[in-house]
Amino acid sequence: xxxxxxxxxxxxxxxxxxxxxxxxxxxxxxxxxxxxxxxxxxxxxxxxxxxxxxxxxxxxxxxxxxxxxxxxxxxxxxxxxxxxxxxxxxxxxxxxxxxxxxxxxxxxxxxxxxxxxxxxxxxxxxxxxxxxxxxxxxxxxxxxxxxxxxxxxxxxxxxxxxxxxxxxxxxxxxxxxxxxxxxxxxxxxxxxxxxxxxxxxxxxxxxxxxxxxxxxxxxxxxxxxxxxxxxxxxxxxxxxxxxxxxxxxxxxxxxxxxxxxxxxxxxxxxxxxxxxxxxxxxxxxxxxxxxxxxxxxxxxxxxxxxxxxxxxxxxxxxxxxxxxxxxxxxxxxxxxxxxxxxxxxxxxxxxxxxxxxxxxxxxxxxxxxxxxxxxxxxxxxxxxxxxxxxxxxxxxxxxxxxxxxxxxxxxxxxxxxxxxxxxxxxxxxxxxxxxxxxxxxxxxxxxxxxxxxxxxxxxxxxxxxxxxxxxxxxxxxxxxxxxxxxxxxxxxxxxxxxxxxxxxxxxxxxxxxxxxxxxxxxxxxxxxxxxxxxxxxxxxxxxxxxxxxxxxxxxxxxxxxxxxxxxxxxxx
Amino acid sequence: xxxxxxxxxxxxxxxxxxxxxxxxxxxxxxxxxxxxxxxxxxxxxxxxxxxxxxxxxxxxxxxxxxxxxxxxxxxxxxxxxxxxxxxxxxxxxxxxxxxxxxxxxxxxxxxxxxxxxxxxxxxxxxxxxxxxxxxxxxxxxxxxxxxxxxxxxxxxxxxxxxxxxxxxxxxxxxxxxxxxxxxxxxxxxxxxxxxxxxxxxxxxxxxxxxxxxxxxxxxxxxxxxxxxxxxxxxxxxxxxxxxxxxxxxxxxxxxxxxxxxxxxxxxxxxxxxxxxxxxxxxxxxxxxxxxxxxxx
Numbered sequence: 001x002x003x004x005x006x007x008x009x010x011x012x013x014x015x016x017x018x019x020x021x022x023x024x025x026x027x028x029x030x031x032x033x034x035x036x037x038x039x040x041x042x043x044x045x046x047x048x049x050x051x052x053x054x055x056x057x058x059x060x061x062x063x064x065x066x067x068x069x070x071x072x073x074x075x076x077x078x079x080x081x082x083x084x085x086x087x088x089x090x091x092x093x094x095x096x097x098x099x100x101x102x103x104x105x106x107x108x109x110x111x112x113x114x115x116x117x118x119x120x121x122x123x124x125x126x127x128x129x130x131x132x133x134x135x136x137x138x139x140x141x142x143x144x145x146x147x148x149x150x151x152x153x154x155x156x157x158x159x160x161x162x163x164x165x166x167x168x169x170x171x172x173x174x175x176x177x178x179x180x181x182x183x184x185x186x187x188x189x190x191x192x193x194x195x196x197x198x199x200x201x202x203x204x205x206x207x208x209x210x211x212x213x214x215x216x217x218x219x220x221x222x223x224x225x226x227x228x229x230x231x232x233x234x235x236x237x238x239x240x241x242x243x244x245x246x247x248x249x250x251x252x253x254x255x256x257x258x259x260x261x262x263x264x265x266x267x268x269x270x271x272x273x274x275x276x277x278x279x280x281x282x283x284x285x286x287x288x289x290x291x292x293x294x295x296x297x298x299x300x301x302x303x304x305x306x307x308x309x310x311x312x313x314x315x316x317x318x319x320x321x322x323x324x325x326x327x328x329x330x331x332x333x334x335x336x337x338x339x340x341x342x343x344x345x346x347x348x349x350x351x352x353x354x355x356x357x358x359x360x361x362x363x364x365x366x367x368x369x370x371x372x373x374x375x376x377x378x379x380x381x382x383x384x385x386x387x388x389x390x391x392x393x394x395x396x397x398x399x400x401x402x403x404x405x406x407x408x409x410x411x412x413x414x415x416x417x418x419x420x421x422x423x424x425x426x427x428x429x430x431x432x433x434x435x436x437x438x439x440x441x442x443x444x445x446x447x448x449x450x451x452x453x454x455x456x457x458x459x460x461x462x463x464x465x466x467x468x469x470x471x472x473x474x475x476x477x478x479x480x481x482x483x484x485x486x487x488x489x490x491x492x493x494x495x496x497x498x499x500x501x502x503x504x505x506x507x508x509x510x511x512x513x514x515x516x517x518x519x520x521x522x523x524x525x526x527x528x529x530x531x532x533x534x535x536x537x538x539x540x541x542x543x544x545x546x547x548x549x550x551x552x553x554x555x556x557x558x559x560x561x562x563x564x565x566x567x568x569x570x571x572x
Numbered sequence: 573x574x575x576x577x578x579x580x581x582x583x584x585x586x587x588x589x590x591x592x593x594x595x596x597x598x599x600x601x602x603x604x605x606x607x608x609x610x611x612x613x614x615x616x617x618x619x620x621x622x623x624x625x626x627x628x629x630x631x632x633x634x635x636x637x638x639x640x641x642x643x644x645x646x647x648x649x650x651x652x653x654x655x656x657x658x659x660x661x662x663x664x665x666x667x668x669x670x671x672x673x674x675x676x677x678x679x680x681x682x683x684x685x686x687x688x689x690x691x692x693x694x695x696x697x698x699x700x701x702x703x704x705x706x707x708x709x710x711x712x713x714x715x716x717x718x719x720x721x722x723x724x725x726x727x728x729x730x731x732x733x734x735x736x737x738x739x740x741x742x743x744x745x746x747x748x749x750x751x752x753x754x755x756x757x758x759x760x761x762x763x764x765x766x767x768x769x770x771x772x773x774x775x776x777x778x779x780x781x782x783x784x785x786x787x788x789x790x791x792x793x794x795x796x797x798x799x800x801x802x803x804x805x806x807x808x809x810x811x812x813x814x815x816x817x818x819x820x821x822x823x824x825x826x827x828x829x830x831x832x833x834x835x836x837x838x839x840x841x842x843x844x845x846x847x848x849x850x851x852x853x854x855x856x857x858x859x860x861x862x863x864x865x866x867x868x
Contacts, residue, residue, distance in 0.1 A: 055786075059785075082786075082791040092783070094779065096739075098779075100783060102708070102709050115788050158787065370752065372750070380743050381747045382768065383748070383765050383768040426752075
């Protein structure tokens with residue numbers, strides 16, 4: 001066995017002034033060429049571990065550090081981040097703060113120039129990394145003009161420019177749309193497979209990247225909870241950390257099928273081998289199993305007055321492009337809508353129009369009442385030192401933050417910050433007619449997302465119209481009955497979530513992709529129900545067949561499980 | 573989201589296509605002309621040339637905004653000069669004895685000279701703005717980095733942080749507008765908002781510092797010299813810079829376009845003055861005539 005590229009030997013770490021350890025007795029060894037995934041809930045140590053791997057912990061952050069981290073044989077206690085940076089490229093969550101130069105070319109050149117490479121080597125390095133990442137067309141663009149996806153790719157390019165042996169990535173897809181996110185993961189896989197670059201990737205949406213990983217390290221309260229193959233991780237998560245399960249794994253757990261799949265392809269192969277997928281091709285023709293409440297155009301026509309009516313809204317920049325192009329959208333009270341589309345499709349601008357922060361250059365917006373808009377970063381709302389000073393007590397109580405009234409808003413966790421921001425925009429007196437949220441799940445773990453989805457469902461049930469711009473199809477499916485897909489400032493699709501999020505490659509949930517969009521099943525629970533029905537139908541058909549053929553074992557087993565068992569720890 | 577601040581953006585113009593060193597030299601030559609020449613007509617021609625250059629570089633709008641903002645320096649400069657100057661002969665108001673400041677006589681010459689100084693200050697602001705909008709700061713700082721890497725990089729970072737912090741402040745203000753009661757007013761609310769902006773900028777600075785750490789800032793070495801062939805625009809603006817500098821020096825040394833504010837206003841209006849005006853206009857604007865190869 002070769003020497004590990006990165007090793008942690010009984011590493012413990014406390015941030016300055018904190019009693020609770022961020023990392024505790026961590027021992028891992030990562031071999032050259034491995035693609036490792038770092039899983040865990042928010043605040044359980046993923047980012048700290050990455051920062052320890054590149055020497056930022058303890059050199060930059062300070063604190064109490066015990067144990068030893070070695071990167072390519074260099075002890076991080078004796079070598080600072082600058083020296084280690086030549087061996088490990090780092091990509092943090094927020095690309096905006098990682099771009100320090102004014103143009104893309106200068107950004108890519110910076111790391112090479114800092115390390116004293118000659119002019120020819122710098123020029124070549126910049127050219128090669130730009131070509132490898134497909135950002136050569138951006139080289140002379142200003143960094144502050146780039147979209148979120150472009151910024152992330154340029155930041156990755158800057159991290160890779162020195163051709164490091166190890167790349168450390170901290171939730172790099174959290175601000176990307178599904179297409180850009182998939183492109184980034186595909187790129188990392190290519191780097192790993194073609195150039196044997198070692199990858200250590202922290203990510204919440206494991207379904208995006210689990211299929212590419214050789215190994216998963218799960219952290220629980222700063223300790224190693226699991227260190228194994230994706231299959232071993234999924235088996236562990238089913239019992240110990242259901243919040244970390246991927247939708248595919250949840251689907252299989254609900255059906256008591258094993259092993260849990262690491263991706264769509266593996267899941268489909270397993271289901272097909274059990275006779276639970278009808279054919280080789282996705283089955284879009286099958287009618288939805290559980291049609292959602294009426295949201296079609298005809299049904300909406302006779303519906304009650306709209307909570308929000310946007311009619312032919314245009315937003316045209318002076319000396320610039322049109323961001324919205326004749327958008328028409330109607331929201332009913334009590335309706336929950338997911339607004340999806342690529343970065344730059346116009347989702348955020350549309351929400352700003354809905355809330356009256358912007359006025360359309362053409363068209364009009366009518367509101368039945370106040371539109372509360374929750375912008376992307378909840379921290380932008382906090383200007384006071386105490387939670388109690390930010391929102392009325394009644395609003396705090398409504399979001400379950402009464403007990404935290406004396407705390408500083410900036411000390412709250414990600415989910416708590418989101419709830420406080422909700423309390424601020426929601427207010428106490430008259431509840432808003434429409435609640436609009438712009439990318440509320442950025443950087444949230446699955447548990448926090450699930451809680452937020454439940455909160456939004458509750459508000460919709462209480463009569464508010466809810467509209468959420470999101471890149472996360474799983475979250476969209478969990479919180480919305482209707483989905484609207486935008487592209488290039490236009491609404492290109494509008495329909496029930498069970499139709500719109502079931503039939504695509506990118507804007508579809510993992511369950512829908514596994515089942516080929518069959519039955520409009522979006523969530524694991526719906527998928528499991530559909531497959532049980534299929535198994536039941538297959539059994540009935542077999543019983544009724546004149547030649548007395550025997551049903552498959554899996555169908556029989558599923559039929560039995562549907563009425564009796566679910567794996568321990570798998571039920572959600 | 574657009575911000576009202578002025579930033580460099582690569583546009584298809586001859587000035588943007590020029591290497592940063594030459595662009596900076598060109599701006600420096602115009603600045604020298606604005607400093608050493610006093611004739612209002614010549615300064616007016618220079619103002620026209622700078623605004624024309626801005627329009628030809630595609631940054632006419634931001635430059636006009638900058639000119640409006642710079643106009644606020646006019647009044648204070650004229651007023652201060654009017655109050656402190658004792659050299660003019662044409663008195664239009666007497667304020668009497670001002671104690672230690674002597675007789676308070678306000679003169680036409682002091683007003684004119686104050687206006688000329690204000691015009692020069694405005695020209696310098698406009699030339700600096702034009703350079704900021706059209707000369708690549710990274711490339712310019714790269715030249716400085718060969719002398720002092722960290723100082724230049726810190727300056728570069730500050731340049732980069734301006735749009736980032738402007739965007740942060742805009743986001744924060746937007747978030748406050750979405751509160752049910754709208755953005756809170758009053759001094760306390762403003763202080764709280766300012767505190768939040770400063771707190772946010774410190775967080776930002778920490779993130780950027782971490783990025784610089786892992787990019788090897790601490791081991792920074794001297795930037796390598798880049799071999800780059802001279803383009804037609806490099807040569808044209810170099811020629812323009814030399815011509816503008818020569819005209820300014822000649823105009824100053826030979827007394828062509830002579831101007832005296834004290835004791836009485838005297839401004840020549842001869843062929844030399846007109847030639848200097850036309851020469852400066854031509855030297856400044858001619859490099860913009862050739863637009864071949866301006867886009868990257």
